[in-house]
Amino acid sequence: MKTLLRLTNIRIISQVVFLGLFLFTVWASWTTRIQGYPVSRFLEIDLLVALSTTLSTGHIYRFLGWSILLLLLTVLFGRVFCNWMCPLGTLHQFSGWLFNIRSVKERQDQNRYQPRQVIKYSILIILLIIAAFGTVQVGLLDPIALLHRSVATGISVIWDFVMSVTSFTHLQLAPGTTERIFTGSFWIGLVFVSIIVLNIWHPRFFCRTLCPLGALLGLLSVFPLFRIHRDMKLCTDCDLCLTRCEGASSPEGSLRLSECIVCMNCIDDCPENALSFSLPPHVSTPVSPVPDITRRHFVFAGLIGLIGFPLIRSNGKSNDANYSPLMIRPPGSVAETEFLKKCIKCAQCIRVCPTNVLQPTGLQEGGIEALWTPVLNFNVGHCQQKCSLCSYVCPTGAIREISVTEKLGFGKFKQHGPIRLGTAFINRSRCLPWANEIPCIVCQEVCPIAPKAIQTYDEEVKDTFGNLVVLNKPFIIPDLCTGCGICQKECPVTDQPAAYVTAVGESRSQERRLLLRYRTNPEES
Amino acid sequence: MKNNDDVRPNKFNRREFLKRVAFASTICGGATYLAWAPEDYPFSLKDFTGARSIPEPQQFTLPDYRVTLPTGIPEIGIGRDKTTSGRLTKALDAIGGITQFVQPGDVVLLKPNVAFDRSPELGATTSPELLEVLIRRLLIDCRAQEVRVADNPIESPADCFVKTGIKKAVEKAGGRINLPDGNAFRILQTPGAELIRSWPCFYRPLIGVTKVIGVAPVKDHNLCGASMGIKNWYGLLGGQRNQFHQDIHTIIADLSIMIKPTLTILDGSKILMRNGPTGGDPAYVKPWDVIVAGTDQVAMDAWAFVNLLQRDESKLPQYLYLAEKKGGGKIDASNRILEVS
Numbered sequence: 001m002k003t004l005l006r007l008t009n010i011r012i013i014s015q016v017v018f019l020g021l022f023l024f025t026v027w028a029s030w031t032t033r034i035q036g037y038p039v040s041r042f043l044e045i046d047l048l049v050a051l052s053t054t055l056s057t058g059h060i061y062r063f064l065g066w067s068i069l070l071l072l073l074t075v076l077f078g079r080v081f082c083n084w085m086c087p088l089g090t091l092h093q094f095s096g097w098l099f100n101i102r103s104v105k106e107r108q109d110q111n112r113y114q115p116r117q118v119i120k121y122s123i124l125i126i127l128l129i130i131a132a133f134g135t136v137q138v139g140l141l142d143p144i145a146l147l148h149r150s151v152a153t154g155i156s157v158i159w160d161f162v163m164s165v166t167s168f169t170h171l172q173l174a175p176g177t178t179e180r181i182f183t184g185s186f187w188i189g190l191v192f193v194s195i196i197v198l199n200i201w202h203p204r205f206f207c208r209t210l211c212p213l214g215a216l217l218g219l220l221s222v223f224p225l226f227r228i229h230r231d232m233k234l235c236t237d238c239d240l241c242l243t244r245c246e247g248a249s250s251p252e253g254s255l256r257l258s259e260c261i262v263c264m265n266c267i268d269d270c271p272e273n274a275l276s277f278s279l280p281p282h283v284s285t286p287v288s289p290v291p292d293i294t295r296r297h298f299v300f301a302g303l304i305g306l307i308g309f310p311l312i313r314s315n316g317k318s319n320d321a322n323y324s325p326l327m328i329r330p331p332g333s334v335a336e337t338e339f340l341k342k343c344i345k346c347a348q349c350i351r352v353c354p355t356n357v358l359q360p361t362g363l364q365e366g367g368i369e370a371l372w373t374p375v376l377n378f379n380v381g382h383c384q385q386k387c388s389l390c391s392y393v394c395p396t397g398a399i400r401e402i403s404v405t406e407k408l409g410f411g412k413f414k415q416h417g418p419i420r421l422g423t424a425f426i427n428r429s430r431c432l433p434w435a436n437e438i439p440c441i442v443c444q445e446v447c448p449i450a451p452k453a454i455q456t457y458d459e460e461v462k463d464t465f466g467n468l469v470v471l472n473k474p475f476i477i478p479d480l481c482t483g484c485g486i487c488q489k490e491c492p493v494t495d496q497p498a499a500y501v502t503a504v505g506e507s508r509s510q511e512r513r514l515l516l517r518y519r520t521n522p523e524e525s
Numbered sequence: 526m527k528n529n530d531d532v533r534p535n536k537f538n539r540r541e542f543l544k545r546v547a548f549a550s551t552i553c554g555g556a557t558y559l560a561w562a563p564e565d566y567p568f569s570l571k572d573f574t575g576a577r578s579i580p581e582p583q584q585f586t587l588p589d590y591r592v593t594l595p596t597g598i599p600e601i602g603i604g605r606d607k608t609t610s611g612r613l614t615k616a617l618d619a620i621g622g623i624t625q626f627v628q629p630g631d632v633v634l635l636k637p638n639v640a641f642d643r644s645p646e647l648g649a650t651t652s653p654e655l656l657e658v659l660i661r662r663l664l665i666d667c668r669a670q671e672v673r674v675a676d677n678p679i680e681s682p683a684d685c686f687v688k689t690g691i692k693k694a695v696e697k698a699g700g701r702i703n704l705p706d707g708n709a710f711r712i713l714q715t716p717g718a719e720l721i722r723s724w725p726c727f728y729r730p731l732i733g734v735t736k737v738i739g740v741a742p743v744k745d746h747n748l749c750g751a752s753m754g755i756k757n758w759y760g761l762l763g764g765q766r767n768q769f770h771q772d773i774h775t776i777i778a779d780l781s782i783m784i785k786p787t788l789t790i791l792d793g794s795k796i797l798m799r800n801g802p803t804g805g806d807p808a809y810v811k812p813w814d815v816i817v818a819g820t821d822q823v824a825m826d827a828w829a830f831v832n833l834l835q836r837d838e839s840k841l842p843q844y845l846y847l848a849e850k851k852g853g854g855k856i857d858a859s860n861r862i863l864e865v866s
Binding site (some may be wrong): 030031032164169174175176178179255355381382384385386387409432438439440441443444445446447448449450451452473486490491492494 | 625641642643644680681682683684686687691697704705706707708734746747748765767768770771773800802803804805806809
């Protein structure tokens with residue numbers, strides 16, 4: 001009779017707690033709840049995020065140093081994170097269990113080590129090399145970033161829809177909003193669904209073959225203090241330990257330490273009690289500590305990284321002459337090339353944004369390099385004055401932590417002026433007063449700047465029907481405009497707004513400035 | 526691998542034939558009925574012209590929320606005092622006291638102005654302090670069953686309620702906030718209106734409501750001159766409100782007859798004098814000690830325009846004249862006003 005308090009059950013509790021914690025922080029950090037604060041913890045202990053941004057920037061931002069905890073854990077106990085903490089790993093294990101309709105023999109065959117499991121090390125090497133050159137792409141496959149992105153742009157929308165239909169609006173992730181949209185969420189969702197569905201074909205395919213964080217932790221767990229030991233005297237070579245081996249780490253032979261994710265299932269399944277998780281005993285079984293990476297793998301991955309970086313960069317979207325006018329970054333963002341060194345596409349900023357203005361970038365604004373990084377789409381929302389939530393939740397400092405005072409350029413930030421996201425313009429051929437003799441100026445009404453960055457030429461004219469109308473024809477004062485985009489959001493010409501914001505004039509970059517100097521009223525200063 | 530055991534002697538006979546024919550004719554007959562039976566027959570799905578599948582918008586009309594008052598009581602009360610609670614009491618007592626308007630068991634909807642994500646000091650939104658005092662009065666003095674607070678802000682609703690301090694104040698006093706979302710709107714029919722005869726309105730908080738009170742700040746407005754009691758009802762509407770500015774005066778005049786509130790309260794404690802309706806600089810705000818309460822929004826707005834915003838009487842916003850013509854109220858407040866200080 002197995003005891004209830006065995007390692008595998010404790011592991012399941014740990015997995016449930018960590019997955020629950022992950023989902024709870026996602027829910028609780030909405031703007032009206034605890035305002036985004038602790039949700040980054042999972043990404044801040046993510047060693048891959050810390051390592052790649054350290055390689056790209058040379059510094060360790062804010063709380064990323066906490067990833068040392070994960071380093072310590074892995075060096076002592078092996079890849080415990082993968083099977084005890086990682087929320088995506090839990091989802092993989094759960095779906096693998098759910099889809100499991102195989103016989104014991106088939107399962108044993110599926111859980112044998114496969115040579116393709118070495119792919120993840122190549123992926124890791126490529127990602128780290130291009131990170132060192134200056135473009136961080138770990139977020140595409142990093143399990144925490146990938147899961148958070150999928151939850152933020154896909155699962156949250158489904159949840160909110162169900163809660164709205166069933167009238168549990170207070171349980172919604174974003175209560176009090178009309179239908180949130182996330183451009184390109186189909187592709188983000190497709191990646192997520194694909195890696196989950198792959199579990200039908202091969203259990204934990206993602207963890208075993210693709211996960212770069214797993215690869216990094218695997219490389220760190222070559223000499224753990226504790227590990228799985230097999231007592232050769234008791235072992236009858238029955239292969240039952242393979243039945244539920246999550247990592248495909250050859251527990252039946254020479255255990256592959258870098259593949260073992262310490263699920264403890266083999267201990268449970270061994271009829272002879274030959275397996276244990278412990279400090280090394282006197283007589284130790286053979287292990288294979290180092291993964292099967294050969295020099296060829298290194299050279300191959302290195303070459304791809306080497307040619308990959310210039311290829312991605314030459315796409316030309318981060319260039320200061322060819323940048324997209326739509327590439328408007330959140331307030332507090334660092335200059336574009338620095339941004340690409342830091343952003344891990346986790347979509348936390350996109351999720352906490354109260355107006356839904358932050359969207360995952362598609363290919364047209366930033367090319368493949370900036371795919372799924374945050375961009376502001378002012379047709380969807382606008383950047384609210386008294387809000388800097390996106391900068392609070394950013395784990396890597398792509399959006400530097402700023403206060404509302406700094407964002408608005410008040411108090412001690414007065415000399416720096418407000419943070420500008422871009423500059424608004426008026427398209428006079430679509431603007432109702434300019435082009436059609438119809439009064440409007442919603443843009444001026446909603447402009448939050450004091451004094452207003454939109455002023456008007458006032459004119460009384462006889463319109464084409466002979467009515468006398470007063471037209472207030474708006475124009476932008478770029479010295480005052482911060483590019484918040486509310487004029488574009490509220491413009492009644494909704495499909496292609498007559499008031500619109502483009503990236504030029506953003507204060508994060510010297511090269512993308514617009515004005516030589518910002519004019520002020522000499523009487524006021 | 527299939528065995529030949531599967532091959533069995535053919536059992537098809539007359540009985541089987543009839544059964545299958547009966548089955549086929551039931552299915553096809555049923556389908557034929559659904560598709561081709563005249564439209565007024567039961568279960569008919571026939572829609573030959575496509576007219577039947579045009580969705581019928583869910584429409585509603587607003588009842589008159591006013592209460593009949595004993596004669597001889599002034600319609601507009603002005604209260605001047607240093608404290609919010611003091612000036613509210615004085616203003617309400619001048620028109621007969623709050624218990625005249627809200628009876629025990631009433632479900633009251635308060636409509637503050639929470640349009641922007643601004644600090645209360647900037648005068649762009651309704652004062653949270655006034656709301657807190659008012660909700661306490663309604664729940665304790667009037668023994669109202671429930672006090673709801675609703676608005677459809679221009680910026681993120683959830684955020685606006687928090688940043689203006691209104692969420693905290695309302696919840697502290699025991700009121701309930703209703704946030705707008707995609708399912709909260711229905712088409713409101715306003716028969717006398719010119720431009721918003723049917724327009725999406727924030728419907729959910731209005732369900733079961735017996736009394737409606739508008740609580741508005743007094744502020745400058747770039748386009749229509751001033752935003753006060755009548756303009757406050759703008760926040761109850763949804764849809765493409767940004768078209769309203771093409772003829773804002775007619776819209777506000779329509780708003781004056783769209784809803785007939787039990788009571789309107791104008792907060793003259795932080796008056797936004799310029800750069801409205803958003804403000805943004807405390808220097809634009811004039812602190813004062815006035816609260817106006819009453820039942821004639823047109824007269825109240827005209828009084829506030831002259832006495833609170835301190836503008837010239839000859840420059841009254843055009844919408845007030847239009848509202849008077851439509852029957853929203855009377856501009857001339859003489860003999861209907863009582864000032865207590």
